[in-house]
Amino acid sequence: MGQEKGYLALMLHAHLPFIKHPEYPDFLEEDWFYEAMVETYLPLLNVFENLTAEGVDFRLTMSVTPPLCNMMSDPMLIERFQRYLNQRVELSSKEIERTQGTEFEAVAHMYYDKFRRFKDLFENVYHCRILEGFKKFQDMGKLEIITCGATHGYLPLMVHKESVNAQVKIAANDYRLRFGKSPRGIWLGECAYNPGDDKFLRDEGIRFFFMESHGVLHGTPRPKYGIYAPVYCPQTGVAAFARDMESAQQVWSAESGYPGDARYREFYRDLGYDLDYDYIKPYLHSDGVRRNIGMKYYKITGKVPLNQKAPYNPKEAREVAAQHAGNFMFNRQKQIEYLSTLMDRKPLVVSMYDAELYGHWWYEGIEFLEYLFKKIYYDQTDIKLVTPMEYLEMYPVNQTVQPSMSSWGDKGYHDVWLNSGNDWIYRHLIKAAERMTDLANRFPNADGLLKRTLNQMARELVLMQSSDWAFLMTTGTAKEYSTKRTKDHIKRFNELYEQVKHNRINEGYVYDLENKDSIFQQIDYNVYSSAAKDKVLNPYK
């Protein structure tokens, strides 16, 4: 321990649901992945590359969820992403010519330079395997990559513990495959924690997870340090790190948060709507409908209609991002200084965010992070960046507290994932989970086509359990798609169940689903057996 007054742990949660539609040459919702790649994941890696080249030491914890790892490794999605990226390079190069001598010249150059850089990074540095990039910084000790439930499943609403166990085990196995070691931490989907589920984490060697602040605040007994030190779960000793609300609100408060600054890029004014139709058409989807294409030339400007926005100035926006990074650091210094007067150990502030907020929603959020890392490294000695494991190595003795059930959703519990708009799904999710365990118990040694069918049933089950569907049904965006996805996986699971039950498995159907819902190539349906769960519950028997 050095002269610092306390610690800051930054945590970015990178996640998208598994969306892959090989049955169509071109699919709208796949864009979520391509956009996040070019606006968040590659830009973040670019920041890590820059910092490393400059000799700036940094620490960051990131979840790269199993569905995201699967999409990042999927040959078809990689190929489609390259097509997407090449189109952006091509369009931005045309735009340099078109905007020459206009007020948009600087922003057009910005896009061209960035797209070219990300293309180079993706193809030549990471050989089209972006996980290589994440692994590289993990191996350097600067980035701690943690896992998540297999499909971001919402664990407190799973009645059958075999399903909770399977979400954790499938995820941990996938992590080992991608990163060549066991995960030390996990992000529970939506930070949804149910007391006792930490047993399944411990069984996989997972040492820590993250929670919303009241998960620890409402724990029993009272947490001595509030949320400014982790607590250990009783019996399992898995550490729970709780989120600091002050730093969260500072970034995301709707009124005063950084991303609302008038000089930042306006998200809703997009070239897909602005440019001449024939000129932009080759870069739209095959249906030719105007949509966002991810290139935006205007700044937020103020409370004016979209058609009165002023041109974006990249240099000005970068300076604002630097100011905001300085402000964020200053506030953490003050916060940690004050906290240290109330505590008999150095306080830890845990700031956690959705990764896609940086870059995708808040375009300059990436530069904000880069400036923040640099300022913390060069400009001060009060606070030090740490990963949860580094903190636990410094402070191996922590209070034992049973955390409370909680989530980071609106109102702090399960409302977003369980309300009159989506509660119908649980009848089916719970039934499928029960049937899966029943079959796993009945066929412990299946082989051939039966084994393939049971494995595919396990894939359909984890896909329907993805918490994203219930979330999207509540928010209203993509409600139809998320409803359809839920129903499709339920139907496919039920159909396979009937085929197994009546001993009439249709190999063509199984093959089709293996290709479509291809997540977790290595899945083993036996993780759903009651024996697999009971082994965890009674580890000493």
Place this chain on the structure above:
Amino acid sequence: MEKNLSSAAFHQMRPAAPEEQWDIPQGYGTTESFLLPKDPAWLFLFWEITPETFECARAQYGSVLDQSRTVIRLYDVSGVEYFDGSNANAYYDMPVVFDARSWYIHAPQSGRSYVAELGFLTPQGQFILLTRSNATTLPPGKVSDVIDDKWMSVEGDFIKLLQLSGADRIGLGGSSERMQVMDQRWRLTELAGAGNAPSSTRSSWTSFALHTAPVSQEDEDIWLQADCEIIVYGSASPNALVTINGQEIQLTDGKFSFRRALPAGAVLDLPIKASNKKGDKTRRVHIKAEREQGK
């Protein structure tokens, strides 16, 4: 914003495949019930009761069922290792329509464990069990009174840490922050006048609830927060078109329900209308709720 575009494209691009004509089942032909936690005050119970189960009960108990009430019996089983139907701490009966197939139950106390049963309550007070749920435990929803004597601290410091930790801001922010921020910006843009982007399709109901801040009061060493939601539920002819305040609401087996936030000072005016296919017959119920501003 993306909803309409994306779904339209989805239908356009999807060929007619056999799978498209299937639907998910209404039930699975098993009498059973499951109890899920929602928040410190609410549970969600859903069930299926097969015709065979009813026939069985009728064969055993006969016409007494006709004079009985149909109820949910909610047991407090906190600290009970194995619940056998008779060893609960307490139980509470509430009337229910079996055909509803699911119900939001207000729990008597947070932080307790519950099991729910569905059955008939005879005029003589006998309870005839049809199905029993799993057990579930609700979160306490407050700071624990239990103090760890190995980890004692100065009380004043603890209270300060508690406030700094955000004890009075629970449930704000959250993963919906992305939605809130973007929604807010979108509204500002919209308010400032129509732009050239497609119109917002966000449901006013959900975003309404999301923008509601709890009423919160703070003092040196005491804090309180409270909020209010309204649940409207009912049933109608299964093929009726039901609207609440002009918005169509989905019926499931002829039942409907929805929750809505009731912020301080708000008046909820909810005219409910059911009409038949032709539209020549209607039934109306008007529900109005008002919450005082409160200080």
